[in-house]
Amino acid sequence: MSSDKASAPSKFRLNPFSLPSDTGCRFALLIVTVFGSSLFMYNGLALHKLSVPAYQQCLALEPSAAEVSGSTAGLLKLKDPSVLIAKSRAFASCVRGVQRSSAIWMFAGLAVLLLVTLSIVWFIPTVKTRRGRLVPLSLEDAPEVAASLESMSREAGLTRPPRFLWSPLNTASTGLAFGRPGNPCIALTGGLVTQFYTDPMAFRAVLLHELAHIRNGDLNKTYFAVATWYAFLAVALAPFLVAMSWDFLSAQIWRVLVLGLLVYLSRTAVLRVRETYADVRASVWDTPAGALRRVIAALPEPRENIWQKWLRVHPTAPERSNALDNTENLFEVSFWETLFAGVAAGIAFPNFMLLMQAVVPGAIQTAVLASLVFAALLSGIVGTRIWRASLAALVAIGPASRVTELGFALASGLLLGLKFSLSAAFSSGLLMGAKNPTILWDFLLAIVLLAGCMLFVRWEIVSASTWLTASVSARSPRAAYVAAQLVSTAFLALVFGSLFVVWQVGQTYLSGGLPGFASLIAMGFLVSLNQPTFSLVLMALWAFPLAAGFRRGPPDPRPSSWLFLEPSPVATAVPANLVSANRAPLQLSSALRLGLLGGVVFCILHILIRFAGHYASPPSGASNESKLFFLYYSQILLAVLIQIVVAGVAAARISNLPLLHGLLAAFSGACIMTAAFLVTNLLLGGTIGLTFASDVFQTIVNAGAICSLPVGLLISVFRTRTDRLRKRDGHHGVSVVV
Amino acid sequence: MSSSEFDQLAAEIGRDIVARAAPQELPLYRSVSAAYLQSPSDVSGESIHKEEILGFGVAEAVTYITPVALPVLSSVLTFLAGELKSSIHDQHLIGDTLKKLFSKNKPSVPQISSEVLLTRDQLERVRKLAFEKARELNLKSKEASLLADSIVGSLATTA
Numbered sequence: 001m002s003s004d005k006a007s008a009p010s011k012f013r014l015n016p017f018s019l020p021s022d023t024g025c026r027f028a029l030l031i032v033t034v035f036g037s038s039l040f041m042y043n044g045l046a047l048h049k050l051s052v053p054a055y056q057q058c059l060a061l062e063p064s065a066a067e068v069s070g071s072t073a074g075l076l077k078l079k080d081p082s083v084l085i086a087k088s089r090a091f092a093s094c095v096r097g098v099q100r101s102s103a104i105w106m107f108a109g110l111a112v113l114l115l116v117t118l119s120i121v122w123f124i125p126t127v128k129t130r131r132g133r134l135v136p137l138s139l140e141d142a143p144e145v146a147a148s149l150e151s152m153s154r155e156a157g158l159t160r161p162p163r164f165l166w167s168p169l170n171t172a173s174t175g176l177a178f179g180r181p182g183n184p185c186i187a188l189t190g191g192l193v194t195q196f197y198t199d200p201m202a203f204r205a206v207l208l209h210e211l212a213h214i215r216n217g218d219l220n221k222t223y224f225a226v227a228t229w230y231a232f233l234a235v236a237l238a239p240f241l242v243a244m245s246w247d248f249l250s251a252q253i254w255r256v257l258v259l260g261l262l263v264y265l266s267r268t269a270v271l272r273v274r275e276t277y278a279d280v281r282a283s284v285w286d287t288p289a290g291a292l293r294r295v296i297a298a299l300p301e302p303r304e305n306i307w308q309k310w311l312r313v314h315p316t317a318p319e320r321s322n323a324l325d326n327t328e329n330l331f332e333v334s335f336w337e338t339l340f341a342g343v344a345a346g347i348a349f350p351n352f353m354l355l356m357q358a359v360v361p362g363a364i365q366t367a368v369l370a371s372l373v374f375a376a377l378l379s380g381i382v383g384t385r386i387w388r389a390s391l392a393a394l395v396a397i398g399p400a401s402r403v404t405e406l407g408f409a410l411a412s413g414l415l416l417g418l419k420f421s422l423s424a425a426f427s428s429g430l431l432m433g434a435k436n437p438t439i440l441w442d443f444l445l446a447i448v449l450l451a452g453c454m455l456f457v458r459w460e461i462v463s464a465s466t467w468l469t470a471s472v473s474a475r476s477p478r479a480a481y482v483a484a485q486l487v488s489t490a491f492l493a494l495v496f497g498s499l500f501v502v503w504q505v506g507q508t509y510l511s512g513g514l515p516g517f518a519s520l521i522a523m524g525f526l527v528s529l530n531q532p533t534f535s536l537v538l539m540a541l542w543a544f545p546l547a548a549g550f551r552r553g554p555p556d557p558r559p560s561s562w563l564f565l566e567p568s569p570v571a572t573a574v575p576a577n578l579v580s581a582n583r584a585p586l587q588l589s590s591a592l593r594l595g596l597l598g599g600v601v602f603c604i605l606h607i608l609i610r611f612a613g614h615y616a617s618p619p620s621g622a623s624n625e626s627k628l629f630f631l632y633y634s635q636i637l638l639a640v641l642i643q644i645v646v647a648g649v650a651a652a653r654i655s656n657l658p659l660l661h662g663l664l665a666a667f668s669g670a671c672i673m674t675a676a677f678l679v680t681n682l683l684l685g686g687t688i689g690l691t692f693a694s695d696v697f698q699t700i701v702n703a704g705a706i707c708s709l710p711v712g713l714l715i716s717v718f719r720t721r722t723d724r725l726r727k728r729d730g731h732h733g734v735s736v737v738v
Numbered sequence: 739m740s741s742s743e744f745d746q747l748a749a750e751i752g753r754d755i756v757a758r759a760a761p762q763e764l765p766l767y768r769s770v771s772a773a774y775l776q777s778p779s780d781v782s783g784e785s786i787h788k789e790e791i792l793g794f795g796v797a798e799a800v801t802y803i804t805p806v807a808l809p810v811l812s813s814v815l816t817f818l819a820g821e822l823k824s825s826i827h828d829q830h831l832i833g834d835t836l837k838k839l840f841s842k843n844k845p846s847v848p849q850i851s852s853e854v855l856l857t858r859d860q861l862e863r864v865r866k867l868a869f870e871k872a873r874e875l876n877l878k879s880k881e882a883s884l885l886a887d888s889i890v891g892s893l894a895t896t897a
Contacts, residue, residue, distance in 0.1 A: 133773075133780050141769040168766070168773040169780045169805040171876075174795030190770060191802040192795060197762040202796050209794045222792065271792065278794075295796055313792060 012564040014395060016280055016330040017216075019388050019481055023274045025381045027221045029344055030266035032377055034228050035110075036348025037259040040421065041240035042109030043351055046102040048244055054101070058094035061087065096358075103358030106351075109236065116235050120227035121220075125179050134165035134187050141166075145196045149186075149207065155285055156211040162186050166193055175206045177213040178223065184214045201291035205282070208292065212281035218274045225270040232263055255420055262344065264311070271313040276323045276330065283324050284565050296320045327565065331392035333385035338409035339416075341381045345374050346417015349496075367500045368493070375492035379485045382410060383460050387481055390464035395563075403461065407454030414453075415446055441506040445499055452495035455713075459541060460488055462657065466548035476562050480548070487540045494537050498528070530698040538705040542663035549586035587654045591665040594653075598646035598665070599672025602639055606673075609635070610680050636699055639673040643704030644711050651715040658719050662712035663705060670701045741812070744819070745778050747833055748811035751840045751892075752804070755811060758888035759881075760803040767804060774808045781809050781875060801881055810871045814889055817867055821860055840892050856893055865890045 128134070139146045146164070153161035162177070162184040173191035177184060186207070195203040213219060237260055241249065249256070279296060286292045299317040302308075315323075323329050349370060356366045386406070467480035502521065509517045528534060561567070613631060646669045647662035654661040674697040678688050749771040756763055763770075774781065818839065819832050826835055839856070856864070865886045872882035 133777065135773065142765055144765070168770045169777075171800070171802040171805055172795065173800040173802075174793040176793035178792075187793075189795070190766070190805060191800045193766060194763055194802045195796060195800060197765065198801070199796070206795055226792075275794070298796070 012566050013280075013325070013327045014331065014392060015562055015565045016277065016327050016388075018477060018562040019391065020384050020478075021216070021273075021277050022330065022385070022388075023216065023218060023221060023270060023277055025384050026266065026270045026273055027225065028377060028381050029341055030225055030228065030263070030270055032341075032348050032381075033259075033262050033266045033344040034113075034232055036344060036351055036417075036421070037263050038110060038113050038232060038236040039106055039348065039351035039355060040255075040259060041236045042106045043102065043354055044248075045109070045240060045243055046105035048248065050098070050101055050105060054098040055095070058091060058098060061091045061094050099354075099358040103355055106355050112235050113231050116231040117224065117227045120230055121223050122180060124223050124227065125183075125185065128176075128178055128187065129165065132165075132187055133167045133169065135168070137164040137166040137188065137193070141168075142193060142196070145193055148196065148200075148204075152204065152207050152211060152285075156208070156215050158211065158214060162211075162214055164188065166190065168193075173202075173206070175210040177210040177219055179219055181220050184219055186210045186214075199291070201289065202295050205286060205290060205292040205295045208282035208285050208290075209278050212278040212285075213274065216274065216277050216281055218278065221270060222274060225267045229264065229267045232260075258420055259347065262340075262347075265340075266344070268311055268313055272315055275314055276320060279320050279324055280327055280330070280565070293321060293324060296324065328392045331388045333382075333389040333406065335405055335409045337385065338382055338406050339413040341378060342410045342413015342415075343417040343420065344413075345378050346414040346419075347421045348417075349374050349414075350418060350421045353500075363504065364501060367497050367504075371493040371497035371500060372489070375496055376485075376489045378410070379456075379489040379492055382406070382457075383485050383488050384481075386457060386460040387464040387468075387484070390461050391468050391477075394465060394468055403454055403458045406457045407450060410457070411446070411450040411453040414449065438506050438510045441510055442503070445503055445506075449495070449499055452492070452499070455709075456488060456492055456495070459491065459545075460484065462660065463487075463545045463548075466545045466657070467551075470548040470551040472563065474562075484544065487537075487544050490533075490537045491541060494534065529702045530695045531702075532694075532698060534702050535698045538663075538702060539667065541705075542660040542667070545657065546586060546588065546660050546664060549588065586656060587661060588664065590654055591650050591661040592668050594646050594650045595665040595668025595670075596672065598642045598669035599676065602642050602669070602673040603676040605638060606635055606676055607680055609638075610684060614684050635677060636703060639670065639677070639700045640703045640707050642673070643669055643700075644708050647704075647708035647712045648715055651712040651719070655719070655723070659709075659712040659716040662715070663708060666704050666708040667701060670697075670704045674700050741816070742778075743833065744812045744815045745775060745808070747815055747836060748808050749775055751815075751837065752808050752811050754840065754892055755807050755885070755888050756804050758891060759807065759885050760801060763802065763804045770804045771808060774805065778809060778812070781805050803877070803881055803885055806872050806875045806877045806881075807885055809875065810868050810885060811889065813871045814864055814868050817864065818856075821856075861890050861893060864893065 137146060137149070149164050150161055162179065164186050166188040168190045170189040171191045172189045173195055174189050175192055176187045178187065179185040188207075192203060192206060195206075213222075237256070240256070279292070283290075283292055296317055299320070301317055302312075304312065319329075352373065353366060353370045356370055357363075360366045360369055463484040464481075467484065468477055471477035471480050502524070505520060505524070506517070509520055610631075643666035647666040649662075650665035651658035651662035674693075677696055677700070678693055682688055752771060753764070753767050756767055815836055818836055822832065822835060826832055868886035868889045869882050872885050873879065877885065
């Protein structure tokens with residue numbers, strides 16, 4: 001037996017399996033990229049072959065501007081509109097028909113893509129078995145080897161051992177996990193089986209790595225990723241290149257190439273990262289005298305140029321060796337990966353919208369559905385990475401996630417993706433041929449998108465920090481992680497959906513004049529203020545991270561089973577940052593007191609105003625309605641202003657999670673303000689209906705939260721800076737400042 | 739004799755050669771020779787070292803001689819059959835004679851007549867052929883040399 005330079009890791013390694021792995025994130029990204037790129041192709045084909053001529057037919061049915069203007073005989077005096085209505089209906093019906101046929105084309109394309117992908121996944125094991133001349137490795141072939149494989153499968157925690165196949169005449173020394181879903185196989189070359197007799201530790205290392213792929217659930221992802229690439233080439237890219245006109249292709253070929261490259265890079269990224277996770281998993285089973293490190297260190301280092309480096313399906317030997325000893329590399333969240341996630345979502349989003357438009361009735365519903373789907377995907381991909389990075393930062397082995405950098409990466413990725421999408425391709429002149437008159441409006445929305453993305457990143461960091469600390473003694477942090485992703489999905493969906501609707505309104509109405517457009521936006525904002533979903537999401541933003549405070553463990557938590565790969569028998573193994581006692585406590589009662597104070601101030605002012613107004617000019621005549629309107633919104637404004645002050649004071653006074661405490665203070669104040677508003681209304685002869693009470697509550701809470709958010713955020717950022725300076729000056733204390 | 743008969747003979751004789759060149763591979767000999775007999779063409783220079791792009795394995799030099807030993811031996815047997823053709827009157831006995839040639843140290847096997855024993859020159863040619871064939875099948879020089887020596891060492895000679 002050869003002497004191994006391997007040794008057990010000298011320190012506890014952070015467990016990369018405690019949260020969903022990056023393999024899953026990259027796989028999800030691949031699916032989004034393929035989905036978006038394929039829809040681009042199929043929608044392009046549908047537009048080219050079916051829709052453009054059909055749309056032109058529809059245009060003939062559209063009422064002309066002269067017909068529209070001619071329908072009014074004077075100010076507020078309409079002629080018989082039935083002809084105009086009939087024409088409009090015919091036009092709308094025609095457009096819907098075209099959209100439906102485009103959607104059928106796209107659905108059919110996606111169905112074929114999926115079918116081809118699944119067929120390839122199904123046939124890959126057959127092809128591998130035939131090409132590799134694989135035969136079952138039976139007990140008669142090599143009884144000791146078969147027994148060892150059986151034993152290693154049990155060690156790997158597999159309930160059912162995989163099928164072991166081998167190619168007796170192949171002198172290479174390689175193992176490969178493959179197989180259909182639910183039927184995993186491991187192929188061994190003859191050279192590898194020989195190693196059982198000549199270098200059993202190396203044989204074991206290779207087999208543990210392959211078993212780790214099965215244990216990590218890599219097989220389906222791997223072969224689905226491989227199959228997706230071939231299916232994309234065969235039934236999306238190739239037909240698109242063949243069928244599209246040269247005029248279109250010559251103008252848009254760069255876009256097509258970028259999409260193809262993105263799909264390929266996503267596929268390669270899945271294949272690459274799974275290897276590192278399999279190594280780490282195998283290293284847990286490998287004994288101190290094991291050969292895993294030796295085998296990995298001896299892997300050949302190919303000479304590659306920069307492109308080959310990007311496209312290779314395995315990490316380099318030094319990268320793999322390093323990951324075995326320092327798993328923190330698996331907890332990084334990078335600018336480029338976040339940008340990539342944004343680009344993939346940005347490409348797919350408008351194409352998905354087009355698809356949904358034909359099957360979901362109503363533009364708002366379509367926007368909500370599409371926003372929800374993509375918010376869930378981005379939350380799953382970026383949010384997971386942020387949680388992993390936050391865990392590494394908490395145990396002080398990784399850098400803290402950079403909010404501005406990641407928020408910028410996500411927002412700019414989304415915008416870049418939208419530019420790569422088909423709608424951008426067609427709006428760049430092929431269909432419309434018009435210049436975009438809403439550049440300034442788009443720019444403003446981009447700023448809002450950036451702010452939303454930064455808030456999302458910051459919120460994920462805060463939630464991860466609070467809940468990972470709270471879960472240190474729990475069996476797993478996954479329940480908290482899942483709950484956080486649900487909340488962030490709702491928040492992102494709200495941001496995306498609102499922005500999309502507002503953007504569409506801008507596209508349609510901005511050219512009609514700014515005053516009309518501004519009043520439309522203001523009206524939309526006021527309507528959205530009393531939406532219950534809005535309230536729930538805004539409340540969850542502060543309630544979820546703060547709720548972690550109720551689950552904080554005892555001062556000396558037991559060493560957690562999920563935190564490290566190696567079982568840590570001593571409590572000292574738990575990093576100081578993760579021990580609740582070392583962290584600044586939550587100050588919920590302070591926040592509630594401030595909210596109460598704000599509520600009382602509102603009560604006094606509100607009662608004074610209402611009674612003064614009531615007795616000074618009793619309600620009478622036609623002006624009453626406008627007076628009530630003015631009174632209602634002036635009191636809402638007062639409530640909002642007081643909430644801003646309360647949130648600002650709370651954020652300034654409370655050191656730990658200042659923004660969240662500020663929002664809690666504003667909310668608690670808003671509850672008292674709503675009660676005061678309704679009771680006063682009742683005392684002055686009004687009524688309290690359920691709808692009215694709900695509207696008042698939601699408007700006060702939502703408007704207060706929206707306006708308190710930037711103020712609290714500014715103060716919390718200021719606190720972060722001053723706390724950093726204090727730490728630099730020698731004050732030591734751990735707190736997450738948001 | 740047909741090539742499949744030579745392969746069959748190589749599989750019979752090969753165990754002794756493998757026992758000399760790579761004794762650690764003996765536990766796998768039965769399965770490997772069976773696979774070889776089923777499809778001798780599977781052992782070719784191109785496919786023999788082919789690794790799965792998604793696989794993981796040992797990059798260090800792995801000595802695995804058996805799959806190469808069998809086609810090499812088959813070639814040597816074909817060569818020897820040609821060499822001995824003139825010395826053997828009954829062509830049906832070629833197989834037995836070749837077996838006897840490779841049974842130099844087996845007392846149970848009847849000894850071969852001196853007229854079919856190989857000369858030093860013939861042995862040199864056998865070694866060269868075995869070495870070149872092994873190299874052709876991508877066996878490293880050191881192992882190819884070991885295999886060629888093991889084959890030659892198993893043959894009965896005049897001196």
